[in-house]
Amino acid sequence: SPEAGAEEVRSRLAALAAEQAEVEAGLRAAGHVPALAALADRLGLTSFETDVVTLCLAAELDAETSAMIARASRAGPHVTVGLAAALAGAGAASGLLAFSPAGTLLGLRVVELATDLPLAAAPLRLPSRIRDFLLGLDRLDEEAAGLLVPMERAALPATLTRLARDTAKSEATALLGPPETGGRAIAVAAASALKRTPVRLDPSRLPGEVGTRDRALALVAREWALSRLVLVLDLHGSAEPAIVMPLLHRRVGPVVVLAPTRAGLPAGVRAVTLPPADTPAREALWRAAAPRLARNDLARLARQFALTPEAITRIAADVPTGRNRGAALWNRAREEAAPALTGLGQRIIPHATWKDLVLPAETADALRAVADAVQARATVDRWGFARPDGRGEGLAALLAGPSGTGKTLAAEVLASTLALDLWRIDLSGVVSKWIGETEKNLARVFDAAEAGGAVLFFDEADALFGKRTEVKDAHDRYANVETGYLLQRMESYRGLSVLA
Numbered sequence: 001s002p003e004a005g006a007e008e009v010r011s012r013l014a015a016l017a018a019e020q021a022e023v024e025a026g027l028r029a030a031g032h033v034p035a036l037a038a039l040a041d042r043l044g045l046t047s048f049e050t051d052v053v054t055l056c057l058a059a060e061l062d063a064e065t066s067a068m069i070a071r072a073s074r075a076g077p078h079v080t081v082g083l084a085a086a087l088a089g090a091g092a093a094s095g096l097l098a099f100s101p102a103g104t105l106l107g108l109r110v111v112e113l114a115t116d117l118p119l120a121a122a123p124l125r126l127p128s129r130i131r132d133f134l135l136g137l138d139r140l141d142e143e144a145a146g147l148l149v150p151m152e153r154a155a156l157p158a159t160l161t162r163l164a165r166d167t168a169k170s171e172a173t174a175l176l177g178p179p180e181t182g183g184r185a186i187a188v189a190a191a192s193a194l195k196r197t198p199v200r201l202d203p204s205r206l207p208g209e210v211g212t213r214d215r216a217l218a219l220v221a222r223e224w225a226l227s228r229l230v231l232v233l234d235l236h237g238s239a240e241p242a243i244v245m246p247l248l249h250r251r252v253g254p255v256v257v258l259a260p261t262r263a264g265l266p267a268g269v270r271a272v273t274l275p276p277a278d279t280p281a282r283e284a285l286w287r288a289a290a291p292r293l294a295r296n297d298l299a300r301l302a303r304q305f306a307l308t309p310e311a312i313t314r315i316a317a318d319v320p321t322g323r324n325r326g327a328a329l330w331n332r333a334r335e336e337a338a339p340a341l342t343g344l345g346q347r348i349i350p351h352a353t354w355k356d357l358v359l360p361a362e363t364a365d366a367l368r369a370v371a372d373a374v375q376a377r378a379t380v381d382r383w384g385f386a387r388p389d390g391r392g393e394g395l396a397a398l399l400a401g402p403s404g405t406g407k408t409l410a411a412e413v414l415a416s417t418l419a420l421d422l423w424r425i426d427l428s429g430v431v432s433k434w435i436g437e438t439e440k441n442l443a444r445v446f447d448a449a450e451a452g453g454a455v456l457f458f459d460e461a462d463a464l465f466g467k468r469t470e471v472k473d474a475h476d477r478y479a480n481v482e483t484g485y486l487l488q489r490m491e492s493y494r495g496l497s498v499l500a
C-alpha cells in the first residue's frame with residue numbers, strides 16, 4: 001500500500017540521515033561546512049524542507065531509494081508532493097503547505113514541480129543549480145548570471161568610506177542621488193566590509209512578460225542567498241521600484257538600492273541621501289584615486305568632469321605616473337565622458353586653432369576672453385568665489401551672423417583651446433510641437449553633457465530664441481516656457497554653451 005511504501009521510504013531516509021550525519025561530523029571536524037547544511041542555512045530551510053531536498057537528491061543518485069519511491073508513489077521513480085507530504089511528521093496538510101508559491105521551496109526555486117497535474121501527484125525534481133551545489137560544484141546559475149552585473153571597486157575619500165561602513169550595518173539601504181554621487185562605489189565598499197560579493201541588477205534586463213519576470217526574480221533571489229551576495233538594485237533611468245518589489249519584500253541577504261528619490265520604496269528600507277557631487281567632492285575622489293597628482297591638475301579635472309568614482313579610479317589606474325600625467329588624465333577623462341552624449345548630437349573633434357580664424361581684433365579678443373574665463377574657473381573657485389548651489393556658474397556665448405561668417409569655426413576653436421569635445425545640437429530638431437517634449441529633449445542634452453563639461457554648440461538657435469512674446473494664446477505661453485527653460489539650464493550648466 002502507499003502507506004507501507006511511505007514507511008519504507010521513511011526508514012530509508014533515516015538510514016541515509018544517519019550515514020550523512022557521520023560524514024558531516026568528519027567534515028566539521030576538519031573545518032568544513034557540509035553542503036546540505038550550508039544550503040539549509042543560506043536558504044533558511046526548515047527540517048522538513050531539508051528532508052524534501054535530501055529525498056529528491058537520493059531519488060536521482062541512489063538506485064535503492066529510487067526503487068522504493070517508485071513502489072510508494074506509483075508514479076515512477078519520482079518524488080511527488082503527496083509522498084513528501086506523507087513523510088512530514090505533522091501530517092499531510094502541513095506538508096502540502098510547504099509547497100505554496102510563497103514558500104521557500106517554490107518561491108526560491110529550491111525544487112521544481114510540474115504544474116499541469118494535481119498538486120499531490122505533481123513530481124518534484126532538483127534544479128541543476130541546487131543539485132550541483134550539493135555535489136560540490138558551486139557556480140552561478142547561468143540564467144541569473146545574465147541579469148547580474150559584476151561591479152568595479154573604486155578609491156573613496158574618507159566621507160564616502162564612512163557611509164560605506166554605515167551601509168554595511170543595515171540589511172536594506174537606499175542610497176539616494178545621481179550616479180556621480182558614488183552610490184555604486186559605496187555599495188561595493190559595503191560588500192567588502194561584509195566579505196560578500198556585490199552584484200548589480202539592472203531592472204531593464206528583466207523580461208517584460210510578468211510570469212517570465214517573476215521566475216527571473218526568483219532565480220536572482222536564490223542566487224542572492226546561495227552565493228552570499230550583496231544585491232545592488234539600480235533604479236536610475238526609467239526603472240520603477242515596483243518591478244523589483246518582490247526582491248525587496250523577500251530579502252534573503254543584504255541589499256542596497258540606488259535611486260534618485262525615496263518614492264516607491266517600502267518602509268523597511270533605510271534611506272540615505274548622498275552628499276552632492278560638487279567640485280570639492282569630485283576633487284576628493286580624484287585625490288583618493290591619484291594622490292600624487294598636482295593640486296592644479298586635480299582642481300581642473302574636478303571642475304570640468306562629473307565622473308563616477310569607478311570611472312575616476314579606472315582612469316587613474318590606466319594613466320601611468322609621469323611628467324605630463326595631468327594632460328594624459330584630462331584626455332582619458334574626456335574620452336570617458338564622450339559616450340554620454342552619443343545619439344543626442346553630432347560630435348566634432350576640434351582641430352582648428354586661432355590661426356585658422358580671421359576676425360577683427362575686437363571680435364577675436366571677445367572670443368579669447370570666453371576661453372580665458374573657462375580656463376580660469378578652477379582658480380577662481382579656489383579663491384572662494386564658487387557658489388555652493390551651482391547657480392549662475394554657466395558660461396554662454398551668442399554668435400550671430402549670416403552663413404559662412406565662421407560661427408561653427410569659432411566654436412571649434414574655443415573647444416580646441418579648452419581641449420574639449422564640441423557637440424553640435426540642432427535646436428530645430430530638439431523643439432517639439434508636443435507640450436513638454438522640448439524641455440525633456442533639452443534636459444537629456446544638458447544632463448548628458450554634465451559628465452564631461454563638453455562645449456555645447458546650439459545651431460539654429462533662432463528656432464527657440466525668438467523674442468519672448470506677449471501671451472495671447474496657449475502656444476505663446478508654452479513657447480516662453482521653453483525659452484525660459486533653456487536659459488535656466490544654460491545658467492546652471494558647468495560647461496560652455498555656444499548659441500548660433
